[in-house]
Amino acid sequence: xxxxxxxxxxxxxxxxxxxxxxxxxxxxxxxxxxxxxxxxxxxxxxxxxxxxxxxxxxxxxxxxxxxxxxxxxxxxxxxxxxxxxxxxxxxxxxxxxxxxxxxxxxxxxxxxxxxxxxxxxxxxxxxxxxxxxxxxxxxxxxxxxxxxxxxxxxxxxxxxxxxxxxxxxxxxxxxxxxxxxxxxxxxxxxx
Numbered sequence: 507x508x509x510x511x512x513x514x515x516x517x518x519x520x521x522x523x524x525x526x527x528x529x530x531x532x533x534x535x536x537x538x539x540x541x542x543x544x545x546x547x548x549x550x551x552x553x554x555x556x557x558x559x560x561x562x563x564x565x566x567x568x569x570x571x572x573x574x575x576x577x578x579x580x581x582x583x584x585x586x587x588x589x590x591x592x593x594x595x596x597x598x599x600x601x602x603x604x605x606x607x608x609x610x611x612x613x614x615x616x617x618x619x620x621x622x623x624x625x626x627x628x629x630x631x632x633x634x635x636x637x638x639x640x641x642x643x644x645x646x647x648x649x650x651x652x653x654x655x656x657x658x659x660x661x662x663x664x665x666x667x668x669x670x671x672x673x674x675x676x677x678x679x680x681x682x683x684x685x686x687x688x689x690x691x692x693x694x695x696x697x
Contacts, residue, residue, distance in 0.1 A: 544661060546572040549675055551657070553641045554632070556685035561593065563639055564632040565680070567607065567657065571623040575665045580620040582607040582659040584633050584677070588647045593634035607631045607657075641682045648677055 548570040555563045565584070571577055586592060586603045598605035609621035609631050616631060623629050635644070648655050655677040663669045 544573060544577075544663065544671060544673070546574070547577060547661065548572065549657065549673075550681070551677060551679075552681040552683045553635075553644055554683055554685040555641070561595070561632065561634040562637055563593075563635045565635055565644075565677075566630065566632045566683075568628055568630050569623055570628040571625055573663070574625060575663050576622060576624050578620060578622050578662040578664060579609070579629070580660045580662065582609075582619070582631070582657070584655075584657050586655055588655075591635055591639055591644065591647055593636055596634045605633055607633065607659075645680065648680065 548568075550568045550570070552566050552568075553563075554566050569579060583598065584605045584607060586605065589601075589603045592598075592605055596605045597608070606619070608616040609618045609629055610616055611618040611621075621629050657673075657675045657677060659673050661671050661673055663671070
């Protein structure tokens, strides 16, 4: 009578095994299979302040394609933990800290959510920042968060076999550049 009715030990051991196995698999993926970067697809972020135009201070993004294949950048956005650094003119869902990044199309307007970057070419965009935000303040905000400030996009590599990768790039090592010499483009339209 003791062994037959309340034999939950075998079931409990089975669930414990499944939990341990799933934790091991997740850990193995995180530590043994790190996310590979797309070789020679370079993304550069820099702070720019020129006190001209509609967006005098901004976080610029340059995507350079030296990968040997054309790439399609889609669904780009920036996630900011400190939402107070973005300008009130930045498009996106400010309550969650997600701000859209738009690229130029055939017109000088930043209105395209998808852009094709051919081999050897680059494209630019920006996120408008508060006008009173200095470079040192921006670096303090980004360095105060170990995780949370990042750029996300889908990259479609156009080869014989099309591959799509989701990129999540932390906003670190932001440079301070002169807007006129950096080729910041026309910042007359919002990101």
